Amino acid sequence: MKIIPTTIPDVLIIEPKVFGDERGFFMETWNQQTFTEAGLDFKFVQDNHSRSRQGILRGLHYQIKNPQGKLVRVTQGCVYDVAVDLRRSSPTFGQWTAVELSAENHRLFWVPPGFAHGFYVMSESADFQYKCTNLYAPEHERCVRWNDPNLNIPWPLVQGEAPQLSAKDALGALLPEAEVFA
Template sequence: MKYTPLSIPDIVLIEPEVFGDHRGYFMETFRQDDFNKNVGPYTFVQDNHSKSAKGILRGLHYQIKQSQGKLVRVTSGRVFDVAVDIRKASPWFGKWVGETLSAENKSMLWIPPGFAHGFYVLSDEAEFTYKCTDYYAPEHERSILWNDPEIAVNWPIDTDPVLSPKDEKGLPFGSAEVFK
């Protein structure tokens, strides 16, 4: 696998080596020793899988306690995936990184604890899987407005996205709880 730190170097794009022929393909999607060497010694405790239709935006979510690192990938379709650094002491505080992840490019994104995360579905449907370093704790979950002008994520959107009621009530970045 190829590991490439992005403009916020704690966010890492991971591109698997794909072995294909007329029968199909094979690839490793995770290998603990390789991940530890290239990213860090994280332990994953929960795997999640979601399916969404075109135009749905999920995020920007995080947990203020039990912060989750996430290793994300798309198994069907295509999404624009975003991570926002909400670690107050970070030199990248309030900055974001976005990548297109798809079943075709097979790329993954590592988002460490301390980041808000979201994605926008670009294809008719998308299935999104991710490994988490801590358990889901709804009492600690928070949401930042997807279109907060202070963060200014450049979403590839030409109409209003479909949001959950929770995401419609996301807080402006300046009012959100962040990591000290």
């Protein structure tokens, strides 16, 4: 596998080896030994799978207690995936990085604990799968507003239309008022 650094050192793009021919393809998306040998020693406790229509934006989510690291990928469709550093002690606090994930590019995106995470569906629909290092704890879930001017994320909105949000995501906090990590 190939590990590609992003503008935030702890967030990584991972390109697995893909073996394909006229019948299709095969790839390993997780192998504890391979990842550990590459210096990526994660322990996962939960797998999730969501499907969303075009124009849906989910995020920017995080858990203030029991923070989750997430290894994310898209198995159908295409999304714009974003990680925002919410670790106040980090030199990259308040900065974000993004990657396009698709079924075609097979990329994985490592979003460590201490980051807000969100994605926007650019294709007709997308199946989004991710492994988590901690269990979901809804009482500790928080959200930073997707269009926070402090972040100025250039979401690739289809036809420039506002994304569809959950009621919870529409009420996300602005970064200066958000509960963040030490």
